Amino acid sequence: QVELPMSTVYMNTHPTVVNAWQPWFSQVSEKTRGELKLIYYNPNTLASLPDVYDSTVSGMIGLGGMDFSRNPGKFPLYTVMELPGMAPSAECGSLVVWDLYQKYPEMQKELSEIKVLWQWVSATFQIHTTKKLVKNLADLKGLKIIAWNKTSVSILNALDANAIMIPPTDSYLALERGMADGILCPLAPIVSFKISEAVNYTTVCDLFVTPFWAGIGRQVWKSLPESAQQILTETTGESMASRSGLTLDEGALKDSRLLKEKGHAFYTLEAEEKAKWLDATTSLREEWVREMESLGHKNARAIMEDAYRLGKEYAKTTGACFK
């Protein structure tokens, strides 16, 4: 009997862990007749977050999962997923990134130290504000918006807002005391960090998503019996990518219903206005292509265009998270 500790960025109470992964744990245990048991560990218990990749490679974490952006510079090509307007839902984005991984050897090479089981993307990032509902670029101009990562900062600056960087734990107070006018993040942390008590409006703009990997270190993978390897491969891949994304979308919808009951207002950006927002971020796409080309990826533009094409394609079936 083998016990495989799994650890990602999510707490054990996160909807994706509860609704997508825990059921899969039982499935694996059943199919292997109890020979392979997956056990979930909370973040930071087996390794600090930036060390999760190395810990997975070494086998400290049996099955690891983390956002690519946690190790800037290590997985450059995957930053394509963070370009603005890539996917209107986590499910759609998850299918796109999994497709890209299977199609492009250069993207596989960035993850060559682990056996990748699936990939997924975060819930879509929205703008949440305290006093004023943002309906267009003019409303957004000059507002102080909290950003938690570099992509948020570049996008906010491209949209003419003032990005300020404040850690998640301090964000509530900053918004409540007027140190910031709003925040750019998915819906889930709004609830878990109590930020919902300070913000009153959400502009659904699906600005971007962040991609994640999930996999097993090569050494651990080789130590597993062939039958277990087969079961792990069969039960993950595209279906797990889609299920991980779907649970994030469902979580966001559930949170939005809760917030609406408390009087929180939601506004979905009009298609015409959204096109304007994406136009304003053209420089980010060009910069991405330039940067990748300088790293030797001559077909960077093709990868980017393919990613956007896949995003449109999958969006037809998955639809947007907030319809």
Added chain:
Amino acid sequence: MNKILLSPTCPNSCNSNYKNNTLDITANGLERLITPVTKTMMAVSAITLGIMSIPIFLDVIARLVLHKSMPGIIELEEFFMVVIVFLALGATHGKEGHISIELLTSRLSARVKDSLDLFNNITGTFFFGLMTFRMALATVKKAGEYSVMLQIPVSLFMGIAVLGLGTLTLVLLIKLIRAVSILMKTKNWTGLLLALTASVLLLSFPLWYGTLPVKPSRLGLGGMGMGFMMILLLAGMPIGFAMSIVGFLGLSVISFSITPALMTLGTAPYSTTASFILAVAPLFIFMGLLASEAGISQDLFDTANKWLGRLPGGLAMAAIAGCSGFAAVCGDSMATAVTMGSVSLPEMKRKRYSSGLACGALAAGGTLGILIPPSVGFIFYALVTEESVGKLFVAGIVPGILLTFMFMASIWCIALVRPDLAPRGESFSLKEKLLSLKGVIGMLVLFVIILGGILAGIFSPTEGGGIGVIGSTIIMALRGRLNWQAISRSCDQAVSITARLLMILIGVSILGYFLAASRLPFELAKLVTQNDLNRYLVLASIMGLFALLGCLMNVIPMILLTLPAIFPTVLALGFDPIWFGVLTVIIMEMGQITPPIGVNVFAISSVAEDVSMGAIFLGIIPFFLCMIVCLIALTLFPQLATWLVGVFY
């Protein structure tokens, strides 16, 4: 011979009659070689600590005036932490040594002590040598990774960490050579052989563990690991070393191979240190030291003494009041205890106070540093639970004042029963008393700046430490006490406290990964949360577990390990998370003063060198009881913690 770095050649059993042998000459040569290096590194570390508040201050100003944020402050502060801690590790161990427990070692004969010294130094040298090597490998592997905003290569700062660890290894090697030399001079061949055998057995544990016929379960390994760590601690090994070594050895056998343990050894020390959340610790410590240089702590004690000195136990009560006032500007309990201790202990000694009572009062009074805001205790609680730091800070005020009065009341009672323990002081006229009140102005100004700034939304609690440093510097300047000696003295001291603290936290993180892999804390937490009898019984068992673990380990890491498993139950039972945070911090305070690992007691004993640690541990008993009463009062009247939060939010 250069004696700046290391203690004299013969600490225990030999005397100066012995001549220097080849080993001593080697050790002295090595020391001459690395002393300029460690001195330079220490200076860089102190300068870095001196400037680390500046980017935070500028960012706050930029936000206030330009409505813009400066990019990369967070990672800049993380890099500062790496420089401060790693460059100081070696020199700190050379000078005073990293914090260790002297309960047992101080009672042993010199010959036994010498061989324990040798054992600790052999183990330490090889262990940190391995850590340096693994981190060098990790550094090479990190090539190409850069920081998020400023795009600074991560390997640059990991390289600095490797340099620091390498220096620590060299300092340990020098101590190792000297330890061998002493055993040879005293012809202590048994000691030499035993120490050598024990360290070889310990270090080769991962190799021979595989050949054992019976192997313990995961939980068993975890339990035995903790037990073995206690043995190492009693053998006088520095706390951080013992925790890292046990964590590493445990990981090496609990996993499918030794690879994960080696990887953790190379990455965990860096990731533990490069933390923005931890960066507040040196800032609040530095601020406390500057406040002390500005005369704020002396003024506080003088004022309290004029008002309370005449009462039974007056000086000790004044010291408690001083601690409480100083806690309002200092976020750390050890720093509070040391600061007020250095001000009030000489006075109490002059008045012939019982040294146990005096030191006990200060060790306990110092713990108010984490109950009265600002507080690193609440910051760590918020880190795990994602509760608001601001609310927690406000919630600590009333219980902090309550506990202050309870401490003072118990001193009053002791002094009434045993006037010989705490004689009365001189009396002052009402005019003198009123005039002395201006002594609290400095403290009040700093307190209002920090808490006011946080509540007004000008800066975040995390940034409060940086603002406090600038604030204390300005007060120093206004009082004409701003000079380079004072600043550099505070920098050096803050660096030394930070390096010792972080050495423990590095050990805690490695041990924590091992304990997590063994699932011991989760099972314990499950045990106390699973009895679904009565919510207050569950609460009592949680508190009991915290208190018990708090005796054994440093409390902040204990909270980091167990709270994630316990907190969901606390919420499910319908307890207020802010209120529970106050209870948790009071338990943290208890852990700071209970044996065998009572950080505040160690700190006070470093100020009062002629008082034995046992006497201080006896002296804390009445204050420990006060804390229990305070916990009961908070459980009966939760409003004590929650009322003020409701007023502000």
